[in-house]
Amino acid sequence: MTDDLLKLDNFICFALYSANHAMNRLYKPMLDELNLTYPQYLVMVTLWEEDGQTVGGIGEKLFLESSTLTPLLKRLEAAGFIQRTRSKEDERQVLIRLTSEGTALKTKAATIPPCILDASNTTAAELTRLKAEIVTLREALNKSAA
């Protein structure tokens, strides 16, 4: 009984880990066509939602450190999708802006979410509910770690 706690099947962490990887493998071929990795894609999504964010702002949304983001953003810049410029108001900050190519990518990317929904073999409403539960768990974990 107590031993069950150390069984793989009972690990919520493994469920998250393996589901995340399954998601990754599903995204990979589609993201390859956009020349994006999964985390890079998430950054692009935040930018499509709101252009001109700071590095810190993006990090706050994605829960990533600037030391992770800086190299990632440089790769996106090298790929021609974004532009990095120091803010005039506060020169400590770096503003991330979409290039026209970066903006154009949004159209192609729009085909991805329906594919995921389709692969999930469930309804959008059900997926939304599950997502909310996972987010609640994440918030609890983040709060605990802080």
Added chain:
Amino acid sequence: MTDDLLKLDNFICFALYSANHAMNRLYKPMLDELNLTYPQYLVMVTLWEEDGQTVGGIGEKLFLESSTLTPLLKRLEAAGFIQRTRSKEDERQVLIRLTSEGTALKTKAATIPPCILDASNTTAAELTRLKAEIVTLREALNKSAA
């Protein structure tokens, strides 16, 4: 409305990604004391559950390729937690067996799951239910990718 599909908040994939990372950060200090990484820990869990598995068997449970596992297992072997020996019956296979140190680690590791449960700020039953839903999603995604 259609635009909502490309909003970060609506991404089940981001929920999984970020929750997984939150889990990782929570595990990290505890795993550091065991000298294990997260994926290494998962391998150890499968071995605690059933010793003497093949590389392929472990990979099947964790959804990892042999090209990922081989270096990982070598690190576990170098750390003194496991032993790798060719099977007598089928010399293509390599059997992974726990050393006494590897077995001993199970006791220390047993303190981790309660910490996770505590940090989750919910009940074990609720967590089990959520885990099951995530696994169902994973299965659907894996089936779709295959």
Added chain:
DNA sequence: TACGATTGTTTATCGCACGACTTAAATAGG
């Protein structure tokens, strides 16, 4: 003006992950 806090970059390190290829062994088919 000087000091502390904030923002982002750099450096170093490490491990995961995968694709493509290779090797060796087992199995199936002619």
Added chain:
DNA sequence: CCTATTTAAGTCGTGCGATAAACAATCGTA
């Protein structure tokens, strides 16, 4: 049998993500 195919694992090359620690530049403020 003996070849051909399949299977198991390892190798090689590549790349990215992630973190910690130290650093630089700027800002705000006392």
